[in-house]
Amino acid sequence: MAVLKNKKVTKAIFPVAGLGTRFLPATKSVPKEIMTLVDRPLIQYAIDEARAAGIKEFIFVTSRGKGALEDYFDHAPQLEASLRKSGKTELLETLKSTNMESGAIAYIRQHRAMGLGHAVWCARRLIANEPFAVMLPDDVIAADKPCLQQMVEAYEETGGSLVAAMEVPKSQAPNYGILDVGDSDGQLVKVKGMVEKPSVEDAPSNLAVIGRYIITPSVLQTLNRQKSGSGGEIQLTDAIAAEVESEAGVHALKFNGQRFDCGSKAGFLQATVSFALARDELQDEFAAYLRDISPMIRAAE
Numbered sequence: 292m293a294v295l296k297n298k299k300v301t302k303a304i305f306p307v308a309g310l311g312t313r314f315l316p317a318t319k320s321v322p323k324e325i326m327t328l329v330d331r332p333l334i335q336y337a338i339d340e341a342r343a344a345g346i347k348e349f350i351f352v353t354s355r356g357k358g359a360l361e362d363y364f365d366h367a368p369q370l371e372a373s374l375r376k377s378g379k380t381e382l383l384e385t386l387k388s389t390n391m392e393s394g395a396i397a398y399i400r401q402h403r404a405m406g407l408g409h410a411v412w413c414a415r416r417l418i419a420n421e422p423f424a425v426m427l428p429d430d431v432i433a434a435d436k437p438c439l440q441q442m443v444e445a446y447e448e449t450g451g452s453l454v455a456a457m458e459v460p461k462s463q464a465p466n467y468g469i470l471d472v473g474d475s476d477g478q479l480v481k482v483k484g485m486v487e488k489p490s491v492e493d494a495p496s497n498l499a500v501i502g503r504y505i506i507t508p509s510v511l512q513t514l515n516r517q518k519s520g521s522g523g524e525i526q527l528t529d530a531i532a533a534e535v536e537s538e539a540g541v542h543a544l545k546f547n548g549q550r551f552d553c554g555s556k557a558g559f560l561q562a563t564v565s566f567a568l569a570r571d572e573l574q575d576e577f578a579a580y581l582r583d584i585s586p587m588i589r590a591a592e
């Protein structure tokens with residue numbers, strides 16, 4: 292593991308092949324990852340976070356109907372020329388900041404939505420003997436230091452697989468992968484086990500795994516075995532949990548920042564409000580609007 296510890300995390304897998312049923316009918320034709328918080332698609336927040344953490348290669352695990360996502364990463368020379376011609380420099384810069392280097396993105400198809408673990412496994416041939424990140428774009432994290440960057444720094448200390456974790460009310464345990472935890476060193480916690488979506492009674496703690504991971508390549512071998520095992524969804528957390536006895540073990544980082552579950556309608560709306568209030572050009576007008584409607588909110592309650 293000592294060797295891997297010295298290997299930099301430069302690749303990230305973005306599993307985006309899910310069906311996105313919670314946003315039907317929109318997701319009939321619009322990939323969930325293209326839906327916007329204010330004016331930026333969810334995927335752009337994830338890409339920006341990955342770049343800040345030093346990621347150079349971006350691997351998307353996609354499925355049928357995700358064409359708009361691939362198009363989003365194409366350069367738009369006509370649009371750029373038009374903005375340049377009309378002197379819209381700021382918009383031009385915004386547009387150019389989304390450009391990706393040629394060859395930095397790869398798309399892999401997951402032919403059937405067989406779960407997150409299976410989606411990651413589908414990208415196995417693009418990963419060598421190196422640690423890699425997995426980012427779920429529906430988890431959007433507002434943080435002074437981007438969450439993945441916090442994790443890369445923690446990984447440089449631990450060397451083993453690492454998950455991002457946050458405390459949740461016990462009643463919400465059935466919605467998450469929940470950690471069985473050992474010793475902690477500040478925000479870094481040793482993981483003894485992980486249970487996917489336990490009942491409230493069976494939840495070993497109130498620490499939940501959210502959609503950011505740094506994974507050592509041996510997890511892919513575990514996924515390989517699961518793949519050839521019984522059917523049903525293939526869980527990433529189960530494959531990571533198989534590493535707890537390894538030399539470097541598994542750790543969880545209680546990251547600094549606020550996570551929004553943009554895979555759910557309520558979380559998406561909360562993120563929209565928060566990100567709008569954080570924007571200089573919208574802040575005053577939007578805050579005034581929220582103040583104006585607060586009597587309506589109280590009346591509705």
Ligand code: UTP
Nearest residue numbers: 306307308309310311312313404405406407410
């Ligand atoms: P979700 O559990 O949110 O599922 O997946 P979903 O299909 O996106 O959305 P709902 O629940 O039907 O509304 C978490 C992440 O894992 C990816 C999803 O694209 C999302 O980024 N995923 C899930 C896959 O890539 N493949 C799968 O088979 C399952």
